[in-house]
Amino acid sequence: MLPRVNSAAIRRLNMVRVFHALRENPNCAQRDLSRLTGLDKATTSAIVARMIEEGLVERSEAPRARRIGRPETALGIAPSAGLLVGARLEPGTIRIVATTLAGTVVEQSQIPGSTDLATALRRLHEGIDAVVAASRPEDGAAPPPLRGIGIGIPALMDREGRLVLAPNLGWRDTPIRPLLEEALGAPVHVDNDTKAAAMAERLFGACRGVEDFVYLTGHSGVGGGLFLGGRLYRGAQGFAGEIGHLTVVPGGRPCGCGKRGCLETYVSETSILAQAGERGRVLPDLWAAAAAAREGDPVLRTLLEEAGSHLGFALSHLVNLANPGLVVLGGNLSIVAAFILPALNAALDEHALEPLRRDLRLVVSPLGPDAVPMGGIALAMDGFLSVPSPIL
Amino acid sequence: MLPRVNSAAIRRLNMVRVFHALRENPNCAQRDLSRLTGLDKATTSAIVARMIEEGLVERSEAPRARRIGRPETALGIAPSAGLLVGARLEPGTIRIVATTLAGTVVEQSQIPGSTDLATALRRLHEGIDAVVAASRPEDGAAPPPLRGIGIGIPALMDREGRLVLAPNLGWRDTPIRPLLEEALGAPVHVDNDTKAAAMAERLFGACRGVEDFVYLTGHSGVGGGLFLGGRLYRGAQGFAGEIGHLTVVPGGRPCGCGKRGCLETYVSETSILAQAGERGRVLPDLWAAAAAAREGDPVLRTLLEEAGSHLGFALSHLVNLANPGLVVLGGNLSIVAAFILPALNAALDEHALEPLRRDLRLVVSPLGPDAVPMGGIALAMDGFLSVPSPIL
DNA sequence: GCGAATTAGATAGACGGTCTAACAAATCGA
DNA sequence: TCGATTTGTTAGACCGTCTATCTAATTCGC
CATH class of the missing domain: 3.30.420.40 (ATPase, nucleotide binding domain)
Known part of the structure; x- marks a missing residue:
């Protein structure tokens, strides 16, 4: 059953809008909140007054002078609020x-x-x-x-x-x-x-204000977080985003899921290190892999290039299907991003539809391990x- | 800028809820609408009264007797409303x-x-x-x-x-x-x-009430309609759902998009007929292809089985990524559904993750060409x- | 037959939102 | 000092839903 939509619901909705506007624009004035949320200034006044009363918001002491007119008072989410x-x-x-x-x-x-x-x-x-x-x-x-x-x-x-x-x-x-x-x-x-x-990328990182994006990460497996139409998308059972188990090499390397050739048998930290070991390079972690690649080790260079190519191929499926505007490489993938990106981009050029590919931005997570x-x-x-x- | 959320917005929202409840349950009583929408019966009364006043809804003449108590009056969307x-x-x-x-x-x-x-x-x-x-x-x-x-x-x-x-x-x-x-x-x-x-499938067809589903069709190309989280999903540019251009055979048949091995070079009506022609079976349309398969023509049987296998492979990507609860085969695909489904299911078994595959329902569109x-x-x-x- | 019970639906009033419009406050500039 | 200008507040209108009560129309028990 859908929740009831009544005045309490609209108050909460508008309060949340004001909260996020204030969070994203610290020390802005009430007037700015009106403009940002589209609410009338009287409504904003009422909402802010209530949030102050609840201890959620506080006014700065010193009014900020403008060129002319009454100076504005800066608002902020109160650090003591919780x-x-x-x-x-x-x-x-x-x-x-x-x-x-x-x-x-x-x-x-x-x-x-x-x-x-x-x-x-x-x-x-x-x-x-x-x-x-x-x-x-x-x-x-x-x-x-x-x-x-x-x-x-x-x-x-x-x-x-x-x-x-x-x-x-x-x-x-x-x-x-x-x-x-x-x-x-x-x-x-x-x-x-x-x-x-x-x-986290949506609220604090590279995807602030972006409505349709994909977050990619790779530790023991490769995971995808789908943020679609302004919401985190979970799927019918909550399992959406399992990009790690797309088949990228039919009959390829065996995967823990029981299938063969899954993306994550080529791209995750675990599998990259395993493959490096198979090729005579025993490494403790991806930092070492990135270091080796940086020093020009051809084995690691090739390995990461292959990983980028597989990831780009799988990502092209996601791009063709979901048409995201932004893809974020996060988690451990960001460690080796520099070495997988060229092949990844090439694979996207090859397999993603041109109009979808053209407007696709690809960034490395600014949050890194804190995501x-x-x-x-x-x-x-x-x-x-x-x-x-x-x-x- | 987001639209304002005020009393007019909540009235419209609740009115739309009542409208759809009434559309999906013709001749139901006001009481049922309350239960269906979760609105109070007083609210329902006000909304229905307004819709009647606007000519959108009408009462049936004859009250329907119940076992006991005041009989209920059936409501319906007025045919004369528009x-x-x-x-x-x-x-x-x-x-x-x-x-x-x-x-x-x-x-x-x-x-x-x-x-x-x-x-x-x-x-x-x-x-x-x-x-x-x-x-x-x-x-x-x-x-x-x-x-x-x-x-x-x-x-x-x-x-x-x-x-x-x-x-x-x-x-x-x-x-x-x-x-x-x-x-x-x-x-x-x-x-x-x-x-x-x-x-159409969502409002009138196989997907009534389903929040996460995928609609597949194939004419000159293969298209996918993604309905995710209770809304039609369009993507950043509006191009989401281009399943027809997933690469299913690297280096395979050339596609009109300039790439090779796209799904729609194997599964669309156009490409199935073209492939049939290459194998010595010149057919006017998919009905003829289905008829030939029904009569046991091994060429068509094989061809459609291959098509089902490719479609299932591409669909497995979509399933792993979007975790839909339902997939609808529509358009021209429904004509040959009987001959592609076994291979399609087998490909899903092989390439889709087991927990996602297990709860996936697959149906043929009831709307067919009217979709x-x-x-x-x-x-x-x-x-x-x-x-x-x-x-x- | 007739009153009690029962259920559908309407109505009055409380309550709580946002919006309009007017007002108060604080500054700049002449 | 006064008017212009801009920010923020307040009063009241307006419009939703919700609670509580009331009315209407029927069945059931006797």
Whole structure:
């Protein structure tokens, strides 16, 4: 059943618009918010007054003089209004960030992970407590309340937020959200790490204001986050974006999914290192692979070129189907971006339709390794603002 | 700039909900509308009263007795409230339907098409006039007003509704909507034929109530209509869904797009007939191809099996990326569906991820050749209801 | 037959949004 | 000091939905 649309819904919707306008334009005046949101200045006045009353927004002390007329007062999301926590849960490490409600990072940490569910959750819990404790304001004022927690996990999550399968962690069918919510005592949002990272790029990274883009990342597998028509797209079951299992070489390298020739047997960090090993180059990680390529090692050069070619071929399918305006290379892919991009672009030229290819922009993620935990922040922010989903 | 969200917007939104609930459940009572839309019965009462006042809805004369209590009065979209016209514009033929606002067909016709722009538009104009004239009620009452016209064209249309390129018609960069609107004197909506057909399946066909599905069709090319997250998805430039140009055989048959091995060089009506000819079977159309296959012709059997295999391979990419819950085979593909489905399913089994494949339903379009003109109706209906786009 | 029960639908009033229009506030420039 | 200019507030109109109550029309039990 669709949520009811009544005056409460429209108030929330307009409040969220004002919030994001203010988040993206810190220290702007009420007048600017009117222009940005399209709301009448009287409406803006009412909404801002309410947000100030709720402690969500604060006025700067000093009015800013303009050329002529009454000076404007700058507004901003109050740092004391609350704290959001984002986390990235991986087998080896857990990365945690704390931000203001506006998404400004105030604290971060990295702790060891675990493939044991109880251990991982305990460490996550302790890590979050520590980060929140460290986020206390210096002047000894009351700590901002924890408003929400968002966590990105390398796992298939269904549309209800249930963990279906996490091969790297060895977990399956785990009601991870309730487990965490009970332990942490704040609203918890859990999502696939790539989808979370895509949200981060949209709110804080390279895709601000972009309505249709694709986020690509590659660790143990290759994941795609589809942001389509102004929303993160999840698919009928919540599994959309599985670009890593497109068949790029029929009958090719065997994949963990049981098929052969999947993209991620050629392009993920794991598979690139494996292939390097097969060709006599034992390397610890992609940084080493990038270093070797930078020094001119022909094996790595060729390997990364092949990877770029396969990725470009798979990406061309996505481009022809979804016609995104922007593709972001993120995660570990950004480490080797310089060496895969030429072949990737060539493959796109060869396989993507010209009018779709022509207007396609391709960028390397500015968030880098922070994309997933910041995606947790994005999830938590969305949850805090909690717009009933079918609206906007 | 996003449209303003105010009380007028929420009224329209709720009115549209009531309209669609009533369209999908003809002769239901006001009480049922409340349940279907989630609106309070008082709200429903107000909305229905207003729609009756506007002539959009009418009450049936006879109240329907229930087991106990006051009998309910059946409601329906008034046939006299207006007429919608949908058309399919092809080089050879123009197909036109007229329906009530509820989408009930009241008249249809088929006239010759033309690749000359002026001729085609003139014939379309005359054909629509004729169909509208023939739709007069038998009792000699005033004819319902023409509320909108929707047209599906085999063309790349940009997001502003401008015709960018129509290879089969030989048109490019044509402001077709203004041309038609001036001539026809009613709101005109023009869109890609496949996207229109997908809308028809959603409103009137196999996809009623389905939020994420893919519509596939194949005439001169192979097109895909993506309906994602409850909306027709257009992509950054409006070109989304070009499944026909996925590379399925690297270095394969040359395609009109300049590349090689595109899906549509194996699966479209044109290419199937061409391949049949190369193998010594000269056939006029897909009906003949289906007939030959039905009679056991091994050449056609093999050919269609290969087509199914290629289509399934390309579709597996779409499934892995978009995770649709339903795939509809429409247009000319439905003619040969019986002979391509086994290989198509096998290719999906081989190349689509198991959890995504498992819950995927595949159906043949119930609308068949009417999908495109009914898609025009869907466009016109959407336009008539004109919900500001970012809402719902 | 007749009143109680039951269900559909209408109505009154509360409530809560945004918008228009007028007003108050704060500055610049002459 | 006064008018012009621009920002921000306020009063009131307007228009939605929602709650609560009322009316209408029927069946059921007796």
